[in-house]
Amino acid sequence: MKRSAVVRLYSLCKKETLQIVRDPSTLLITFLFPVVLLCVFGMGINLDSNVVRLGIVAHDTSPPARRLVETFRHNPSFEVIETARESELGDAVRAGRIQGFLVIRSDFSKRLVSPALTTPTLQIVTDGAEPNNANFVAAYAQGVIGAWSRQELARSGQPVPRTLTLETRSWFNPSSVSRNFLLPGSVTIIMTVVGALLTALVIAREWERGTMEALLAAGVTRYELILSKLIPYFVLGMLAFLVCVVMTHSVFDVPLRGSLWVLLLVGSAFLCSALGLGLLLSTVLRSQYNAAQAALNVAFLPALMLSGFVFEITSMPLPIRIVTSIIPARYFVSAMQTLFQAGDVWAVISRSLLGLTLASIGFIGLTLIKTRRHLA
Amino acid sequence: MTPTLIRLSALIKKELLAVLGDKQSLRLLIAPVILQLLLFPFAATLEVKNNTIGVLDEDGGPVTIEIMQRLTQTPAFDRVLLLSGQQQMTDVIDRQEALIVLRFGPQFSQKARLLRPDHVQAIVDGRRSNSGQIAASYVQSILSEVKLGTAAQVPGPTVSVRHWYNPNLDYFRFILPSLVAMITTLSALIVTAMSVAREREQGTLDQLLVSPLTPWMIFVGKATPALIVAMFQATIILLGSVYGYGVEFRGSLLLLYACMVPYVLALVGIGLFISTLCSTQQQAFLGVFLFVMPGILLSGFVSPVSNMPAFLQTITWANPIRHFIVIAQGIYLKAALAADFSENLVALSLTALVTSTISLLLFQRRLS
Numbered sequence: 001m002k003r004s005a006v007v008r009l010y011s012l013c014k015k016e017t018l019q020i021v022r023d024p025s026t027l028l029i030t031f032l033f034p035v036v037l038l039c040v041f042g043m044g045i046n047l048d049s050n051v052v053r054l055g056i057v058a059h060d061t062s063p064p065a066r067r068l069v070e071t072f073r074h075n076p077s078f079e080v081i082e083t084a085r086e087s088e089l090g091d092a093v094r095a096g097r098i099q100g101f102l103v104i105r106s107d108f109s110k111r112l113v114s115p116a117l118t119t120p121t122l123q124i125v126t127d128g129a130e131p132n133n134a135n136f137v138a139a140y141a142q143g144v145i146g147a148w149s150r151q152e153l154a155r156s157g158q159p160v161p162r163t164l165t166l167e168t169r170s171w172f173n174p175s176s177v178s179r180n181f182l183l184p185g186s187v188t189i190i191m192t193v194v195g196a197l198l199t200a201l202v203i204a205r206e207w208e209r210g211t212m213e214a215l216l217a218a219g220v221t222r223y224e225l226i227l228s229k230l231i232p233y234f235v236l237g238m239l240a241f242l243v244c245v246v247m248t249h250s251v252f253d254v255p256l257r258g259s260l261w262v263l264l265l266v267g268s269a270f271l272c273s274a275l276g277l278g279l280l281l282s283t284v285l286r287s288q289y290n291a292a293q294a295a296l297n298v299a300f301l302p303a304l305m306l307s308g309f310v311f312e313i314t315s316m317p318l319p320i321r322i323v324t325s326i327i328p329a330r331y332f333v334s335a336m337q338t339l340f341q342a343g344d345v346w347a348v349i350s351r352s353l354l355g356l357t358l359a360s361i362g363f364i365g366l367t368l369i370k371t372r373r374h375l376a
Numbered sequence: 377m378t379p380t381l382i383r384l385s386a387l388i389k390k391e392l393l394a395v396l397g398d399k400q401s402l403r404l405l406i407a408p409v410i411l412q413l414l415l416f417p418f419a420a421t422l423e424v425k426n427n428t429i430g431v432l433d434e435d436g437g438p439v440t441i442e443i444m445q446r447l448t449q450t451p452a453f454d455r456v457l458l459l460s461g462q463q464q465m466t467d468v469i470d471r472q473e474a475l476i477v478l479r480f481g482p483q484f485s486q487k488a489r490l491l492r493p494d495h496v497q498a499i500v501d502g503r504r505s506n507s508g509q510i511a512a513s514y515v516q517s518i519l520s521e522v523k524l525g526t527a528a529q530v531p532g533p534t535v536s537v538r539h540w541y542n543p544n545l546d547y548f549r550f551i552l553p554s555l556v557a558m559i560t561t562l563s564a565l566i567v568t569a570m571s572v573a574r575e576r577e578q579g580t581l582d583q584l585l586v587s588p589l590t591p592w593m594i595f596v597g598k599a600t601p602a603l604i605v606a607m608f609q610a611t612i613i614l615l616g617s618v619y620g621y622g623v624e625f626r627g628s629l630l631l632l633y634a635c636m637v638p639y640v641l642a643l644v645g646i647g648l649f650i651s652t653l654c655s656t657q658q659q660a661f662l663g664v665f666l667f668v669m670p671g672i673l674l675s676g677f678v679s680p681v682s683n684m685p686a687f688l689q690t691i692t693w694a695n696p697i698r699h700f701i702v703i704a705q706g707i708y709l710k711a712a713l714a715a716d717f718s719e720n721l722v723a724l725s726l727t728a729l730v731t732s733t734i735s736l737l738l739f740q741r742r743l744s
Contacts, residue, residue, distance in 0.1 A: 025659035033666055040670045046683040047422075047506045053682070093540060095716040096702055112533060122535045128542030129709045131550050132422045133680065138537045139513060145535060164443075164488065164519035166478075167495035168512045171469055173502025181503055193665060201658045288657045289570050290404055296562065297408035305419050310678055312507050314475075315425040320418050334472070337503040347471040 008220060012228030019202070020232055029198060030236050034190045034243045041186040042252045047178035050136050054078045055089035055101030062109035064152060071148045072102070077140050093127045100126035100137040112152075172257075172341040180254050184336040185309030187244040188329045189300070191267070194240045195274025196281070196299035197292065199233050203282035204291035222371040226364065230275055237271040238264075248340070258339030262349060266339065269356035270332040274299065276363025277328075283370045303329035309337075331355035383589055387597035394574075395567055395601040409559055409609050413616040416555060417548035424452050424510045430468045430477035432459040437485025443496075443522060452514045469501050476500045476511045488524055541626075541709045552617035553708040554677050557639075557701045559613060560606035561672070564640050565664045567602045568647030573660035576651075591739040595732065599644040606640045607633065627707035631714060635703050635721065638728040642696040645731025652738040671697045699724040 020026045056072060058065050073080045081098060083089060089101040103123040111121050124141050126134035153160050170176045206212040215225060245263065249256045256263075277299050282291045305311060306320070307329035313321060324330050335352035338345050396402055429447060433440050447453055457474055459465055468474040479497040487493055496519060500508030542549045575581035584594060610633075617623045650663040674681075674688060675697040681689055692698045699720035706712030714721060 023656075023658070025654070025656075025662045028666070029662045033662075033669075036666065037669055037673075040673050044670075044674050044684050044688050045679045047679055050680070050683060091716070094706070094710045094712055096706065108533065121533050124535060124537045126537070126539050128539035128545055129550060129553075129705050130680070131539075131542060131545040131547050134539050134542070134545055138539070139517075142535060142537075145533065149533070162491050162493060162524050164493050164522055164524070165495055166498050166512060166516045166519055168498045168500060168509075170500050170502040170505050170508060173505045176502065176505040176509055178506055181505060189669070193669075197665070198658075198662070201661055205656075205658060285400070287400070288661070289566075289574060290400055292570070292657075292661045293401075293404045293408070293566065296566075297404075297411065301408075301412065305416055311420050311422065312424065312504065314427050315421050315423050315507075317418050320415060323415065324419075338472075341503050342470060345470050 005221075005224060009224050009228055012215075012220065012224060013231050016228055016232040020236060026198065026202075026236070030194055030240045031243060033193060034240050035247065037186060037190055038183060038244065038247050038252070041182050042179055045178070045182055047182070048176060050077065050133065052078055052100070052133065052137050052140070053098040054080055054137065054141070055092060055098045056080055056082045056104070057084065057086050057089060057101065058082070058104040059106040060104050060108040064109045064112060065104050067152070068104065068145070068148050071144055071151070072141075075140070075144050078144075089125075093125065096127070096129075098127075099130070099133045100124060100141070102141060179252060180341060181337050182309070183248045183252055183254050184340040185307070185333045187241065187248065187336055188270070188303050188307055188309060188332050190240060190244055191237060191270055191332070192274055192299050192303040192329060194237045195233070195271050196278040197295045198236075199229065199275050199278030200282045200291040200295040200299075201288050202233075203229055203279060204286060204288040207282065207286035208288055222368060226279065226367060226371065229279060230272075230364075233275055233278075234268070234271060237275065238267065241267045241271065254340055256340055257343040259344055262344050263339050266332065266335045266349065266352060266356070269353055269360060270328060272360035273328040273356050273363060276360050276367060279367045280363050280370065283367050302327045306330065307333045309333045325355075326359075328356055328359040331359075379588075380593070384593050384596060387589060387593060388600045391571070391597045391601045392604070394571060395605065405563065405605060405609070406612070409612050410616075412555065412559060413613055413620070417551045417617075417621060420551045421547040422506075422510075423547060424475075424507045424514070426454045427452060427475040427507075427511060428455040428457055428468075428473060429453040429511070429515075430457040430459050430465065430474035432462070432465050432477065432479040434482045435480045435484035435486075437483075439485035439488045439522065440480045443480075443518065446518045446521065447515070450514055450518065452511055465499065469499055472501060472503070474501075475504060475508055476515065478515065488522075491524055493524065548617075548621055549623050549709060550705070552613065552621060552623055553705040554701050555617075556610050556613050556704045556708075557675075557697060558672060558677070559609050560636070560640070561643060561697055561700075562668060563609055564602040564606045564643040565647045565650075565668060566661070567605050568598050568644045569651045569654075569660040569664045570657055571598060571601070572648060572651035573654050573657040577656055591736055594739060595644075595648065595736055598648060599641060599732075602644050602647070603637070603640045606643075607636060610636060623708075625708055626711040627709075628711075628713075632704065632707045635700070635707070635724070638721070638725045639696055639700045639703075642724060642728035642731055645728060645733075645735045646696075648735035649731060649738065652735065671695055674698070675701050677701055693723055694727060696724055696727050699727075 056069055058069055072078050086103060089098065092098045105121045108121040122145065124138055126137045128134045150160050173180045248254045278295060281294045285291045285294055306324045306327050313324050313330065331352040335349055338348045431444060444456055448456055457468060459477065465477050465479065469477060477499050481494050484494055498512055498515065500512055502508065539545055575584065618625050646667060650667065651660050654660040654663055674692050674695055681692055681698060702720045703717050706717050
């Protein structure tokens with residue numbers, strides 16, 4: 001590069017940096033947004049412990065039925081609301097006040113003694129409108145009923161049937177805290193916002209106001225132009241990334257088992273792809289409003305929904321799994337979760353780095369092509 | 377027509393032209409809705425399917441073979457990976473080649489036949505501990521189906537399980553009504569916040585302020601396009617979910633659209649509030665973001681509100697997204713009536729009242 005080019009690039013970067021520093025919203029999104037979002041994820045989103053409000057109608061008041069109700073009452077997963085009428089509980093389910101209810105039929109204890117009849121004496125009804133809770137209610141209620149059955153057998157001195165049991169250990173995350181995988185994943189969202197959304201807006205503004213043409217007319221080459229946009233926002237993005245890493249690790253106690261340089265490497269690779277996407281969108285759309293809408297839909301929402309950080313990619317149908325393979329956020333999420341909890345597992349990291357590098361080259365390359373087209 | 381009405385209708389016409397006037401903006405209001413309608417109902421699932429389970433079988437007896445056969449029959453696992461040693465066990469977990477691995481010790485079958493079974497050891501990938509736990513619970517239920525010995529099992533009570541509104545617990549039935557809330561939220565906020573900021577940036581807001589239009593009229597003018605865009609997008613989603621996904625709309629369509637009015641007004645109020653604090657479109661957009669991200673995350677869509685700490689649960693009462701998700705889901709899936717979600721409707725209307733009053737006052741202050 002010629003000396004004049006270096007000088008030009010330096011002054012362009014300086015101009016960009018001044019713009020960043022002078023706009024409070026940029027700094028707010030870089031430093032406040034990560035803090036707010038990590039707090040929301042760290043405290044508000046909890047996929048582990050569910051306390052479910054369960055209604056119970058006992059049409060049978062015999063001691064075994066009472067003991068069954070008590071077993072439910074003592075289970076920490078349930079908050080039991082007992083009523084006399086089924087219709088009341090039906091209304092409560094419709095209004096979403098309870099997640100399900102259990103009906104103990106009047107012939108419950110009679111049939112325990114003569115189990116020849118096969119019609120059910122216990123009925124569990126769940127609110128299927130929330131499938132995750134419904135599954136939980138059904139599985140846990142059946143577990144409680146099973147535990148109660150074994151207690152009853154033991155009480156009457158009968159042999160308790162043996163079943164096979166599973167002894168589960170959760171690697172990397174022994175107490176299975178969902179925060180430990182949600183927080184490293186949520187860094188993706190923050191980086192997408194800072195990288196893609198912010199960049200898309202800022203550069204679209206230059207096109208909107210015509211200052212981009214002015215720069216190009218002043219003899220700035222498109223490489224210099226794109227580099228001058230990339231470098232300051234890269235620095236800004238990495239600062240946001242550091243805020244995330246420090247907060248995740250030291251405030252929310254998520255272990256950080258990987259090495260810092262790998263973390264920074266993966267972070268920069270993702271940031272480049274996000275910046276590239278932001279640049280591309282603003283170059284193509286050239287209006288802040290449209291660039292913002294587009295960035296929201298092609299960068300932000302996929303990062304939230306298709307990156308595997310809340311919703312499992314393997315559980316999605318095949319066509320969608322194929323779509324996720326072109327979403328950079330997906331590679332970043334898996335690398336972040338691995339780096340925080342497992343360490344430098346190169347089998348995972350190298351795959352992620354490859355995906356992120358390809359995405360960065362693709363987006364930045366397309367931006368270069370589009371910039372030239374617009375000039376001609 | 378009175379002068380007020382003429383002015384108002386002219387203003388609304390102008391606002392509609394600003395939002396829907398050019399093809400690119402129009403495309404950006406429709407295309408994403410269709411894209412999300414195609415992708416998200418399939419993507420947003422907390423089920424565990426198509427996973428790989430690793431098995432280290434040091435026994436090879438009849439019981440472990442039976443278990444493995446049962447494992448392959450559940451949709452949770454589409455592949456059983458036979459492992460040859462402990463080292464491989466740790467490797468497949470590290471590399472995320474399997475979500476869960478099981479280990480059957482030597483003489484497992486023999487001990488099981490003698491009714492003194494060993495535990496089955498399982499290791500799950502803690503990086504995905506939520507899915508790992510669900511997978512482990514599937515394995516546990518398979519294990520408890522395996523009969524040990526010849527002793528007659530003492531039957532417990534017979535239990536029937538019914539899932540109301542969604543008998544097969546399909547996730548998309550849960551997602552589609554929520555999607556109505558999510559997509560309209562983003563659009564309504566962005567349309568209002570950005571339109572004021574754009575006018576300010578381009579200097580047309582000053583023209584608007586020196587015109588005979590009152591702040592009240594400007595509010596209506598800004599609220600109308602947001603309402604139209606939100607209802608239009610909601611209609612696309614509703615049509616798609618009824619005719620595309622075959623999810624029956626059980627409640628009153630009129631009630632849903634009626635509830636959308638206070639919802640959009642609450643959002644318009646927030647959008648205008650954000651825009652009065654901002655001087656550029658960039659700031660307005662980022663401001664919207666700073667509100668909408670926590671708003672969506674704390675709406676009960678990702679994880680239930682009841683799982684949140686008490687102080688956050690209190691805060692979510694002011695979150696319009698939370699209430700509208702309850703309302704949309706209730707009307708769509710459960711044929712809920714206004715009485716069923718009266719609390720939510722009241723909270724929503726209060727939020728609408730408060731946010732629109734504040735934004736009107738702020739507008740007025742800028743005028744004087």
